Amino acid sequence: MRSIALFCLLLASMQTSFAQSEFRWNEHGVGFSVPDDFHIEANNAEEFSAGNEVLFLSIVPIQDENITEDNLAEALVAMAEEMEYDRLEKVAETTLQDFVGYYTIGTKDGANALLMTLLDTQSSTNLLIVIVYADQGQRAAIQIANSFFAYD
Numbered sequence: 001m002r003s004i005a006l007f008c009l010l011l012a013s014m015q016t017s018f019a020q021s022e023f024r025w026n027e028h029g030v031g032f033s034v035p036d037d038f039h040i041e042a043n044n045a046e047e048f049s050a051g052n053e054v055l056f057l058s059i060v061p062i063q064d065e066n067i068t069e070d071n072l073a074e075a076l077v078a079m080a081e082e083m084e085y086d087r088l089e090k091v092a093e094t095t096l097q098d099f100v101g102y103y104t105i106g107t108k109d110g111a112n113a114l115l116m117t118l119l120d121t122q123s124s125t126n127l128l129i130v131i132v133y134a135d136q137g138q139r140a141a142i143q144i145a146n147s148f149f150a151y152d
Helices: 002-017 069-082 135-146
Strands: 020-025 030-035 039-043 048-051 055-061 092-096 099-108 111-120 126-133
Touching: 020 048, 030 055, 030 135, 055 135, 069 099, 069 111, 092 111, 111 135, 126 135
Parallel strands: none
Antiparallel strands: 020 030, 039 048, 048 055, 055 126, 092 099, 099 111, 111 126
16 A cells, blocks of 8 residues: 555656646747746847756747758758767757757767757748756657747
8 A cells, every 4th residue: 555655656746747838939939848847047039048957948049041941950060069069969850840950969068968950831930949958857858849839
């Protein structure tokens, strides 16, 4: 009986640790989900950033008309190198609702990061997303990356 109670307690704590809140970045018509305990640091037309003890999310619009769907993967690698990320994994393609994009995993000064570029196929919204995470935060970083959606 005691082990059942312990199991239920662990299950409840796991569910709350993965509780998500939906955010909408109205300046750019993009939404995404983050853990409930995220604290917003910046939310303006130039940047959205928020985090907790395990994850830090930063989103900035890409203002470069030369970046297209055809060269988006190369642009991601160039931006990651410009930000001095190293040990980049293979770049992979992603599609999320109206977005097409690419992502990679890299490290910088020993910190892990998921880097992603997204282009909205229905508007001019183009984003660079960086999710820095502690070793135990990779799953949550992937959940955030997969949660992006465009809205009008």
